[in-house]
Each structure stands twice: as structure tokens, then as C-alpha cells.
Amino acid sequence: MSPDSGSTARVAGRETAAVLRRHRRAVGSLLAWSVPEAAPAMLTGFVVARAVDDGFLADRPWTGTAWLALLVAAAVLGAWGARNTHRAVAGVVEPFRDDLTRRVVAAGVTTAARHAGTPATDGAVARLTNQVEGVRDSFAGLILVSRGFVVTVLAALLGTASLAPSLLLLVAPPLLGSIVMFSVALRRGVRRQRDFLYAGEQLADRTAAVTAAARDVAACRATERAARYADEAITAQARAERALARLAAVRSLTVAVGGWLPLLAVLAGANWVTGRGLSTGALIGVLTYLAQVVVPTLDMFVQTVGSAGLRFVITLDRLVRRIGQRATVAADPGPSARRPAGSRLELRGVTFRYGAAARPVLHDFDLTVYGYDHLAVVGPSGVGKSTLAGLLCGTIRPDDGEVLLGGVPIEELEPAARARHRVLIPQEAYIFPGSVADNLRYLNPGAGEQDLLAAVDVLGAGALLERLGGLGGEVRPRELSAGERQLLTLVRAYVAPAPVAVLDEATCHLDPAAEERVERAFAARGALVVIAHRISSAMRSRRVLLLDGDRAMLGDHRSLQAASARYREMTGYWTAASEPAGAPGPVDGVDPAVRADLRRDAGQPVAHRTG
Template sequence: MRRRSPGSPGPALLRQELWARRRALARIALWSIVESLPVLLSGLLVSAATDRFLARDVGAGLALLALLLPTAAAGAVATNRLFPWLAALVEPVRDAFLAEVTKGALLAATRSTTRLDTTSVAKLTAQVQTVRNILFGLLRTVRQVLFTFVAALVGLFLLAPVVASATAVLVALAFAVIGLLVPKLAARHRTLLLAQEEVAGRAGVAFEGVRDAVACAAQQRAAAEVERAVDDEATQALALARATTLTRLLVFVGGQLPLLILLVATPWLLRSESLTVGEVVGAATYLLVSLEPALQRIVGVVVSWALDLVVSLRRLGEAFAEPEPAEPDGLPAPDRYDLRVDGLTFTYGAHADPVLDDLSLTIDEGDHLAVVGSSGIGKSTLANLLAGLLVPSRGAIRLGGVDVTRLRESELRRTLSLIPQEAYVFAGTLRENLTYLAPDATERDLVDAVAAVGLGPLLSRLGGLDARVGTGGADLSQGEKQLVALGRVYLSPARVVILDEATANLDPVAEARAEVAFAARPGTLVVIAHRITSARRAERVLLLDGDRVHLGTHDELVRSSNSYAELVGRWDAGGTATASRLPARPG
């Protein structure tokens, strides 16, 4: 992961991305200077032309005014040249923020024990687009306004220093007051943004559970909760509007008051010969045509956009993944691969009933264990605990005698692999997907893995190992995605493999082929079974049955456990005999 500079993550990432594209920024600044030349010369040329007209030199006056045309043309060319550089700056920044938000969402999903809030993720993604739009608007519009403002001030100083000095003082006063108001406005912007997120979250929950709300006649209560969030958002929006209104008064101080002072002082300036009539007209041109409209846009639009940008950046920064620290010291992977579970207890909350309570068992190296039980009994939770994705509430899990929480993360992942039901396929070729965990795999290794897990038909359909698949395997069926995930881990160096319903979307024959292949592979295999045939193929079976567990072979549990016998009976009554076409277990 990229290293970010110190500070709030959102603004820090923006600074980093802008600095990385300083060449584009320099080009934008240079073309902006050219673009502002008509403003810089406007007052000077109008002043000189006015004095020529008063001197009855009409030709010279018209010639001076005609000089505005080539400067305007140069400004138009500069504006046209700016857009490619704006795109070269804005689009990569948008992509960088999307990448960071995505990493943060994925990390939150892997760490969370509850369902991912997709409405919040969607809101954050929308905020990334907001940042992109605001940044483009600032660079396109505000850049032009600011350069116009500076060019007008410079021209005014060249034309009428006394008027420029008074104007600069008033403008500085206006900007100072704006600076004092910005923290308050930023706080109100953030409060409004959070209120908007609350509306999205409450509405999403209400829509998702609408059938349940209707079923228990709670529509009014659910609607009232959403309505309260909407009312709070409206209150925060009104408070922000009131605070923003104060900035409008500053336009008068910095933009209109200097013009008023100039008009009042014009008789004295002319009598004292401090300015000529042309210079008064030129100064008024700068104030009326350039400075006052620019300041109005700065206060009215720029302040709002800039605050939106800062608040959105900080809010997005809260969703970024933390920078990856150097891997902490930990123990290396052991040289044996037995799993020992001692007094394992796990709850999803401080006051929740334990999903697993004081579970102890040993899974010997090379063992083939099937875990069965009713839905929601804790099978997937056990798989996540064995894989080190969840931390036990009490007890310990040891791999080769070493507590998995003390192993180096990188070595734990190389040694132990979990394949969940929700298989993920990377964008790229099938070869790249299969060798992701085994980059040094040979062509012979690939051929063996394809044959072992039954990937041949998929390769034939797509055109071989170098066929490309889309992100998430959009062009693959759920079963084909599972086959790719199985092949990926089959090639890996992992010596403990946990299949958490990783074959749920395969037919019984394909499931049996995959399980037989993994059982014949060196190492330990744990299968979270969704078909009883998986238990028949296993050397041992662990039955989770409420607060009781039963461990033994399939035949032993049929004889000793009524719960297991009933489970087998229900499955056999379903009449699925096709799974028996392959041997019960390797060897």
C-alpha cells in the first residue's frame, strides 16, 4: 500500500497525488497566466484609449482598444489547452481515492462480524465522485476566477497605485473575515454530511426490512425513524445556509466598497491630478468588470466548493484502510501441521450466547475431517477461527503447537488456506488466477491441478489457461468460480486447507472429485459439509449439535448419535446416489 504523508488521510492523499502530478499543475498555471492576459491589459488599454478619445485622437483610441482582440484570442487558446491537463490531473486523483475507499471497505468487511453496510459503501463511493467533480470545478472555474482576481489587482497597481492600495486593504479585510468563518462553516458542512449519511443508512435499513415491518404492523414506526433523520438533515442544511449568508456581506466590503470610494473620490483625484479621466475609467473597469464579480464568485461559489472538498476529503479519509505497518515480529510457521483446539469459546457480542462453547479437539497432520450440523450452528464460525480470521473469546488454536495468533500473518496465510463459499476471481487470465498463490508453478503443476479439481470443461469453454476473465468472474457461473478458487489453493503451498462449503455450487460428482483431490494432496483437510456425502468421504466427522459435539467416524456416529443418524436419514431420503460414483476416500 502507498505511504501517505502525515495529517488527515484524505487531504494528505490529495496533496500527495497533486504533488505527483506537479508537471500538470505547472502547465495549468502557465496556461492560466496566458488566459488572464486580457484581464491584466483591459484596464490599461481602456484607460489609454479613453485619454486618446478625450484628446480627439480617435484612431489611436480605436487602435488601443483593438489590441484587446488578440489578447482575447490568446486567452481562448489558453483555455482550450487547459482541458487535457485538467483531465490528466483530476482523473488519477479520483482513481486513487476510489482505490483507498475500496481497500478500506474490504478491510472493514474482513474484520467485521456483522453484515457489511452497503449503503455506507455506496455513499462513500458517491463522495469520491463528489471530490472529483469539486476538484475539477475548482481547477476549471476557481482557477480562472483567482487568476482573474490577481491579474486585475496587478493591472490596478500598474494603473492607479493609490486606488489599488485602498482596494487591497479592503480585500485583505474581507479574506481575513472569511478565514475566521471557514472553521465554523467546515464544522457545519461536516455535520450536514453526516446527517445525509444517516438518512441513507436509515432509509436503507427500512427498505431492506420493509416486509418484516409490514408483517408486524410497524410501518409507521419505521417511517418515523427515517423522518427524524430527514428532519435533522433539513435542520443542519438550514443552519449551514444561514452561516453561509454572512459571507455575502464580504462581497460588499472587498468588491463594491472600493468602487464606491473611487466614485466619491474622483473629483478630488482629478483636481489634484492624481489620476486622469482615462485612469479613473480604467480603474473602474478593473473594479466593476473583474474584481467585484471575481470576489463574488470566490465568496459565493469557491467557499462552498472548497468547504465541500475539505469535508468530503476528511470524511473519506476516515474510511481509508490504515497504512500497512511493517509486519510485527512473530513466530515462523512450524514444521508440522496438526491443529489443536483447546477450550475454544466464541461469541459475537459481550452479552450474546456463545456460538461455540469450550470446544476441544485435535486434527492430526494429514487428517481429513468433515464438520456437519444444522444451519447457523457455528460451522463457518469454526472455520474462520481455525483460519485465524476471528479471534477466540476464550481458549486457543495451535498449529503445530504454536498459537495461530502468534504466527506471522504472511506465514500463516502461506501455511493455511480457507476457501469460502463466496469464491472470488481476479480480473486477468485463468493462469494468473490459478498461480496467484504459487507464482513458481510449472506447466506440469498447472495441468495436474486442472485435472485434479475438474477445471478441464471450463478451460475448453473459454479457450485455455490464457483466456481472460472479468473482475469477480462476471462471465463465470458460481460453480466455475468455485473451481477456480479450488484450483488456486490446490497449487498453493498451504498444508492445511479448510473448505467452508467451497463446493456448494458444484454437482455431487464434481464436489466428490474436488474433495478426493484435496484429501490425496499432502496436508490436512477440513471440510465444512453441506452434503452428508462429504462426511462419508472423511476419515472423521465432527457434529456440532447445540451445546454438544460428537467426534468419530461416519459409521461410529451413525451408531452413537441419534442427531447424526437423523441427519443421515434425511439426506438418504433425498435420494442422491450419484455422489457415490467416486471412491469414498483416497487410497
């Protein structure tokens, strides 16, 4: 049985409240910057009233012009506040999206492991790609618009009260009534939005099933039956979308009642109020508040909440129910929570497999990474190097054995405690829109400018920082190359307080010289584990771990060359000749082999995909 509208709203409300509590600092910053942002709304009507009464109607045009010039200053102040409110919103929304993504992925992997051999549905993919991003975008829009609506409308009502308190009786009741009417309509809208979302998932699953069975459909001459099967989902989605579109009429009615009706009421009573001492300027000021502030703000609010708000409530509710846990960032550990003693990472008797019937990726595996260790992990593609990185960092749990961080089982540590002691930098660098400083402080919000600049200098990112306009420059991820995104992510990880860094192909888009500089900097900073994609990474590390199927060998570059035929074979294809100084790294993750006779030898691979 599907949840009712009230239950759906409660789930979304509970999750939202938890996120806002978790990020109280960002919420406080958001509210603080809302004050200067609301300056134009607060002053618009009042300034117009003074300009009319004290200036133009008093035959003092320069006085009126001076009053209107104050609006320009208010607009500049409001723009400054709006710029900073967007930054504060990112401090709430981005961690929420990251945590929700981790939980959805974990739930999907767990489901796949429990049902080995059963293909995943496209509905699961839709949850990760469409629904998580939809929640993130909707959440950001709701925070901005809802906060703006409350602050701006309150400012307009206070301005109206300062000019003509009696007119609040014509303005406030219709506005409050429209909000109540809209709230009642939203309850029905929740059900319609839920039906639309379900229809979309069903359409994705049915379309994928028909496509996958295309040969069987053709062989059995079941084309019409398959078409009806898919058409039922298409019809259901179209019906749900039409029902959802009808809510637009309610949104228009809300704006008419709450915005335009008070405006008409004030115009209709203009003679009455001016005959009782209200000045012409004050009347025009009140009309300005209504037409220029209340109506557009109310319209934006109902449009956003009526569309993005419904999508947020329904999608978040479905995601939370599917993953079976609250989609919030874990709270900080209390005083009784266990804390690691040091930064040593240990794997003891670890066995891990993807699915109960799958061959183990690691079996009864032991490894210790000491403080200030420098370990390179090498091996053929698919052997489990990235899996080992996930186990070391606690993002993957072993089937058997235990992973210890500072002598404490890593699953007993709160996420915040793990984050303080180890940082994982994956190949796909995540950079969000915002300032350079905000991106670099993502893992260490308390880092000062000198800390950021020092990290930039150590990792050789000075030219990139200058091109982006310094720490205050705006970052547009789509305009950055893959190497530039990786470099920013590496600086962010270097600034993080964690003494252990795990680089999982995190430098594959950097040239060899830049990669060497990064690895040496992290090795001097603390413990470093590198999933190597160039032989030079293994040559400059203190220890090298070779993974080869269910076998593993630990040594250094010279000892492994002497003891391991597999390592000698790898270094034969994977030589320094393929990585000239200053040359760009393999942007597609494929290292070209350098032997000239490979074209004539069909039994040899011509390329090796790293990772």
C-alpha cells in the same frame, strides 16, 4: 468523538499537497497556461484607459477603436489558455479520483471479509458513489477557481498600479479584509458541512433499514415507529441544510466588502484623484478593473470555496479516516526498491476466498505466464476467472501462497513498478472527457504522436479516430458506444509500456473480427491473458486454462476437447455458429445458446452469462 474543524482542514490540506507534489508536471503546466489565460484581466483596464485618453477624448476615434480591438486579441489568447488549463487539471484530478476509488473499494471489501454474514450499509455505497465523485468534482473546481482567483486578481492589481498607484490604498485593504473575514467564516462552515454530510449518511442507512424490514414492520404493526425512526434522520438533514444555507449571507458580505466597497470608494474620491493629475481614462480603467475583473472573480471564488470547497474538505477527511490510509497515489520507487527481472507472472500455491467462511475460489493453485505467452481462461460464470485476473495483476491479494512478477513477490513492488510491467483492461472501459491524445496517453504520458497513431492502426481504430477529429479531437464519453469506449481503452493499454496485458472481458462489445485483430495484436506485443467470452478466443490462443469449481485443467483447445467433458460441453453450447463474422458482440454479456431443442428441455440453460 468527531474531529474538530482544524483537524479536518489539516487532513484535507495534507492530502491535497501530496497529490499536487505527485503531479508536479501537470501543476507546472497548469500555472504556465494561466499566464495567457490572465491576459484579458491584465489588459482590460489599461486598454480602456488608453482608448479613452489617447483616442476618444483626444478626438481620435480610430485610435480608440484600435486600442479596444486589442481586447479581442487578448480574449482569444485567454480562451486558448483556458482550454489548456482544463486539460492540465485533468492530469491532476483523474489519477487522484482513480486512486481514491481503489482505496475505498479495498477498505469496503476488507470490512465485509472481516464481518462475514453482516450486510453492508448503504452508507458504504454512498461513500463510493456520491462521496468519491463529489471529491473529484469539487477538487477540479477548486483548482480551477482558486488558481484563477489568484492569477486574475494579481493581474488586476498590477494593472491598477500601472494606472494609478495611489488608488491601491482604496482597493487592496478592503479586498484583503474580505478574504480574512471569509477565511474565519469557513472554519464554522466546515463544522456545518460535516453535520450535513453525516445527516445524509444517516438518512441513507435508516431508509435502507426501514425498507429492508418492511414486512416485519407491517407484521408487528410498527409503521408509526418506523416512520419516526426515518423522520428523525430527515429532520436532522433538513436542519443541517438550513444551517449550511445561512453561510450564503457571509459569501454575499465578502463580495460586498472586497469588491463593491473599493468600487464605491474610488467613485467617491473621483474628484479628488482627478484634481491631482489622474486622467479620466485612467480612472475609468481602474473602475473597469474593479467592476469587470475583481468583483466577478471574487464572487466566483467565494461561491465555489464556500460550497464545493467545504464539501471537498469534509468529504475527503471522512473518506481518509474511514479507509484508514492516505488517499494519495504512491510515490515513485526509490533506488532501493525491488524491481522485477523480466515479465514472467507466477502463482505459487495460491488460495483465495471472499470471506473467512467462504468456499475458496482458488485452492493451492499454481500457474506460470511466460513472456510472449498467449493464455485464454475459460469456465462457467462465477468460477473465478476475473478473480484470477486480479490476482495476476496484484489488485487482489491471496489468502495463502504468493504471486511473483519477474521473480519478485508482487506485493513488494511499488505500484509504479507494477504498472510498468503489466496492464489490466477490464470489461467496463473508463474514458474521461478531454482530447483523444490525453485519453490514449493516460498510461504512458511520454508517448509521442507516432506511437499513438501506430497503436490506432494496429488495433483498427482508424475510423473511430477520424470520426472523433484526430488525436486533438474532444472525447465525450456519453456520446460513445460501449464498443467505441472499449476500443479506445484497448489502444491506451497497447500504448502502455507494460509487456504483460490481461484482458478481462475487455472485448465483449466488439464484433468477432475486431476482437480477433485486437487479441492478435496484443499477443504479438508481449504476454497476453484473455478472459474468454467467445470460443474463438480459446481456439486461437497457445494455451487454454479451464476453471471448473475447485478444479483446473491446462492445455490447448484440442487437448482439452479430448480430455475434459466440461470443456466439450461448453464448446457444444458456445460455438462459432453464435458469432458470425462482423456481427456485434453480446452487449449484455449473455451468449445465446444455439441448440434448437432447448425450449423443450427444462433442465438445460438457455443462456450463459460470461465472466
